[in-house]
């Protein structure tokens with residue numbers, strides 16, 4: 001065993017004697033099994049594999065070998081503000097970012113947030129992330145965001161938005177289209193989506209943005225079913241205009257009618273649940289129960305580190321908890337008792353892995369541990385932790401026992417990005433200084449009073465319900481100014 005070293009570039013890697021949670025179509029789990037990686041791919045899986053001479057060995061005994069996790073909605077640019085909004089609701093978020101301070105982020109601030117977030121993800125075993133990048137005010141910001149992602153070693157879907165302009169403006173500009181044409185690699189390592197929201201304005205100004213997405217052959221990711229900000233009207237307009245496609249990702253989808261869920265189901269789209277966010281912000285009750293009823297595919301996401309945990313372990317356990325709370329609460333209202341949990345640990349592990357891969361059109365490449373797939377692999381193993389054993393129920397262990405400290409080794413596309421609990425090739429001290437300088441910049445722009453007030457919200461005098469990011473004057477009965 002040479003666990004204290006790292007494999008050379010191109011050296012085959014074998015995980016020995018792990019419990020392999022494959023998340024393949026039949027959810028097979030194999031005990032005492034080896035996984036061999038050659039180049040970018042999973043070459044073989046089985047007990048006591050014979051491996052090429054010089055293969056780098058990782059002792060996975062007592063640990064879980066699982067697919068790299070997939071986060072389908074993460075505002076990575078906000079990560080330099082980690083924890084600042086711990087006591088916010090959506091109202092404070094909208095005001096702070098969209099009405100007041102989002103415009104103070106320079107390209108270097110976006111870049112530093114993105115890179116910190118990318119490392120954060122990899123450290124927690126999240127190998128694919130959607131960067132829902134709506135803090136961009138210029139294409140320089142977009143270039144900086146993307147450069148940061150590409151330098152990190154992770155797998156990404158870059159979903160540009162814009163903090164100033166309406167989606168019908170930025171998405172249709174020639175400069176933007178050229179940017180996409182130049183930088184969208186259309187590979188399994190980097191692809192694009194377009195990120196914008198639909199207000200429900202009957203004039204449907206977002207139509208041009210959907211057409212731009214279609215022209216650019218990009219999927220749309222959209223915050224839908226957000227209390228006070230986006231509702232059934234947005235879904236209906238998308239449906240009536242033929243913009244609900246299997247590639248569309250509906251983020252949150254919390255406050256929607258059965259009719260909207262049926263439209264999502266019928267058109268084959270999927271929902272990205274950010275349960276920790278929905279529980280705190282007020283988009284609506286985390287809707288996993290409704291998505292299950294309507295048979296809508298689900299993926300998980302962390303949303304933003306300005307409030308929330310940046311790992312999918314937390315997403316899995318909050319989702320299980322919220323779903324089960326809902327079932328018990330509804331049953332008790334009728335005097336009934338829930339005797340069997342409908343949502344199982346295995347299902348949330350599926351949502352965190354192959355569910356995310358399917359949502360992003362990457363399921364041919366990642367999301368499960370199978371021969372021939374790209375080697376995005378996470379080893380959960382912590383020999384220093386009393387919580388690491390006994391490991392009787394592997395999916396139960398992942399969903400409710402494990403944490404980022406247990407992520408021992410991470411591979412992306414066959415390359416080691418974390419080993420022996422440490423990220424590879426990162427300079428955390430240099431990053432700490434860069435993040436500090438972004439925080440200092442924002443603090444000085446805001447001034448001390450606004451900075452402290454922003455972190456300690458009082459009851460607002462004005463009710464901001466709808467999302468100012470959508471940049472339309474349209475107001476419905478459920479939005480502001482009514």
Ligand SMILES: [Zn+2]
Nearest residue numbers: 073223251303
């Ligand atoms: Zn979001």
